Amino acid sequence: MPKKINDKTIFSLLEVTNSIKKTLEERYKSAFWIKAEMNKLNHYSHSGHCFPELVEKRDGKIIAQIKSTIWRDDYQNINRNFLRILKEPLKDGIKILFLAKIAFDPAFGLSLQIIDIDPQYTLGDLENEKRETIKKLQLEGLYDKNKKLQLAFLPQRIAIISVETSKGFGDFKDVIDKNAWNYKFFYLLFPSILQGDKAVPGIIGQLERIKKVLHHFDAVAIIRGGGGDLGLSCYNNYELAKAITLFPIPVITGIGHVTNETVCEMIAHTNAITPTKLAEYLIQKFHDFSVPIQKAKEKIADKSRRLLSEENTKLESELKLFRSITVSILNTNENRIKNASYAIKQQSQFIVKNNQEKLNVLQAKTRIATKFNLNQLKVAVIQLREKLELQPILYLKNSEHALENIEKNIQIMDPINVLKRGFSITYSNGKVVKDISLLEEGAAINTVLFNGTIDSTITKINE
Amino acid sequence: MNKMEEELNYTNAFEELQTIVTDIEQGEISVDELSEKVKRATALIKFCKLKLTTTEEDVNAILKELEN
Numbered sequence: 035m036p037k038k039i040n041d042k043t044i045f046s047l048l049e050v051t052n053s054i055k056k057t058l059e060e061r062y063k064s065a066f067w068i069k070a071e072m073n074k075l076n077h078y079s080h081s082g083h084c085f086p087e088l089v090e091k092r093d094g095k096i097i098a099q100i101k102s103t104i105w106r107d108d109y110q111n112i113n114r115n116f117l118r119i120l121k122e123p124l125k126d127g128i129k130i131l132f133l134a135k136i137a138f139d140p141a142f143g144l145s146l147q148i149i150d151i152d153p154q155y156t157l158g159d160l161e162n163e164k165r166e167t168i169k170k171l172q173l174e175g176l177y178d179k180n181k182k183l184q185l186a187f188l189p190q191r192i193a194i195i196s197v198e199t200s201k202g203f204g205d206f207k208d209v210i211d212k213n214a215w216n217y218k219f220f221y222l223l224f225p226s227i228l229q230g231d232k233a234v235p236g237i238i239g240q241l242e243r244i245k246k247v248l249h250h251f252d253a254v255a256i257i258r259g260g261g262g263d264l265g266l267s268c269y270n271n272y273e274l275a276k277a278i279t280l281f282p283i284p285v286i287t288g289i290g291h292v293t294n295e296t297v298c299e300m301i302a303h304t305n306a307i308t309p310t311k312l313a314e315y316l317i318q319k320f321h322d323f324s325v326p327i328q329k330a331k332e333k334i335a336d337k338s339r340r341l342l343s344e345e346n347t348k349l350e351s352e353l354k355l356f357r358s359i360t361v362s363i364l365n366t367n368e369n370r371i372k373n374a375s376y377a378i379k380q381q382s383q384f385i386v387k388n389n390q391e392k393l394n395v396l397q398a399k400t401r402i403a404t405k406f407n408l409n410q411l412k413v414a415v416i417q418l419r420e421k422l423e424l425q426p427i428l429y430l431k432n433s434e435h436a437l438e439n440i441e442k443n444i445q446i447m448d449p450i451n452v453l454k455r456g457f458s459i460t461y462s463n464g465k466v467v468k469d470i471s472l473l474e475e476g477a478a479i480n481t482v483l484f485n486g487t488i489d490s491t492i493t494k495i496n497e
Numbered sequence: 498m499n500k501m502e503e504e505l506n507y508t509n510a511f512e513e514l515q516t517i518v519t520d521i522e523q524g525e526i527s528v529d530e531l532s533e534k535v536k537r538a539t540a541l542i543k544f545c546k547l548k549l550t551t552t553e554e555d556v557n558a559i560l561k562e563l564e565n
Contacts, residue, residue, distance in 0.1 A: 187507060187508045187511065188548060188549070191554055216549075217549050217550065218549065219552070220554040222556060246563055247562045250554055250558075250559050324549055326511070326514075326515070327511070327542055327545045330515065330517075333518050333522065334521055334534075337522060338521065341521070341524070341526070341528065341531060342528065342531075
């Protein structure tokens with residue numbers, strides 16, 4: 035009860051708070067549906083109770099604020115509904131539509147006791163966030179930045195954002211490390227929480243680290259899986275989506291859930307959906323490279339063989355042609371030779387025969403001519419013999435007559451007869467003098483006459 | 498590492514290989530060139546296959562770079 039001291043009515047604090055409590059309870063008898071932003075959930079796992087901070091903002095400024103409570107049983111019901119409908123637990127930073135009673139406790143003051151939260155309202159809000167993120171990225175021209183990057187021809191070096199122990203990462207490694215084609219990948223894990231609100235700074239932080247060693251990698255793979263479909267609304271976060279789309283090398287996602295595609299998956303270079311499919315996608319890239327090489331090998335072998343065989347066939351047909359031409363030339367010439375030799379034989383036989391006949395004719399002619407000639411010669415011989423028999427007699431007579439003439443001449447020529455006719459012969463030193471120039475005055479000369487010799491000396495020479 | 502491998506990366510090795518295949522397919526290669534081309538193609542195939550089954554990245558080197 036209040037006390038009166040010095041005309042003042044004084045209440046104890048409990049009296050006041052009890053009064054407020056009474057007034058409020060009378061004024062607010064039923065529960066209300068209220069919409070607000072839940073800044074912090076403040077879930078205490080030990081007690082199981084939550085003490086959410088509720089605010090209303092206008093233009094980014096808090097214009098209303100109140101504490102609230104969710105008792106353990108209510109929290110469990112609400113959270114179960116959230117997980118069922120949103121695939122998200124109740125968490126910080128979402129807009130909620132909740133049923134609450136105004137509660138006032140003398141010790142703890144005014145608060146809203148939250149009895150129920152409508153998950154559909156929050157779902158709509160999350161969808162709104164997703165739409166907003168997409169719209170913003172599109173407006174800024176960032177939506178397909180990462181998609182436009184050219185994935186390496188052979189995406190062999192992968193920076194992986196995942197959790198070492200997660201089933202998704204295990205699935206990925208299984209496919210990659212045990213591939214039947216012996217394809218070799220290089221991957222390095224950059225660990226990060228992959229769901230819930232902490233995933234946003236976690237993944238962004240690892241992307242920043244990867245940037246420092248970017249030249250070692252062909253792509254980034256965000257791999258999650260095995261954690262159920264919960265806590266994935268972080269992948270609709272604008273900051274995370276922006277970090278991914280602006281990343282300088284392709285980002286591939288294998289977040290592994292079946293409900294609506296998140297913004298990060300939409301703007302990623304490739305969304306392989308599950309970790310296993312992501313691994314298969316990379317292996318397929320290797321196939322895309324390997325299969326044409328294998329085909330090239332076969333094609334080259336096949337075409338080379340065919341080319342050689344074609345050339346061989348060409349050569350053989352040339353050879354055949356050559357052979358047939360040469361055989362035909364040989365045949366032609368052999369025939370010519372045969373014909374020629376036949377002709378020569380024929381011709382020569384004819385010539386021989388012809389000449390034989392001519393010879394025969396000549397022989398006959400010769401025989402006749404010879405006979406005729408012999409007869410003529412016989413006549414001539416007879417005539418000659420007659421002449422020969424006559425000729426010596428004539429010759430002897432002529433000779434006798436000549437001899438007689440010679441005898442007469444010789445008798446006339448005798449020097450005695452000349453000397454008798456008054457001529458003389460002069461000698462000098464035993465030789466007949468025929469040239470006066472050989473004589474000298476005073477020399478002795480002998481003059482022979484018909485009947486004696488005169489010796490004289492030359493007194494004078496007259497030339 | 499021989500000279501060919503220094504100049505090659507798998508993209509241009511692959512492209513060169515495709516060019517050789519196309520040339521051979523279209524009959525633009527004579528028997529005189531064939532041996533040389535097949536030799537080159539074999540080397541390219543070997544190089545590409547090696548690329549598929551090996552990697553030169555070193556975890557320690559990357560971790561060192563991350564620390565700096």
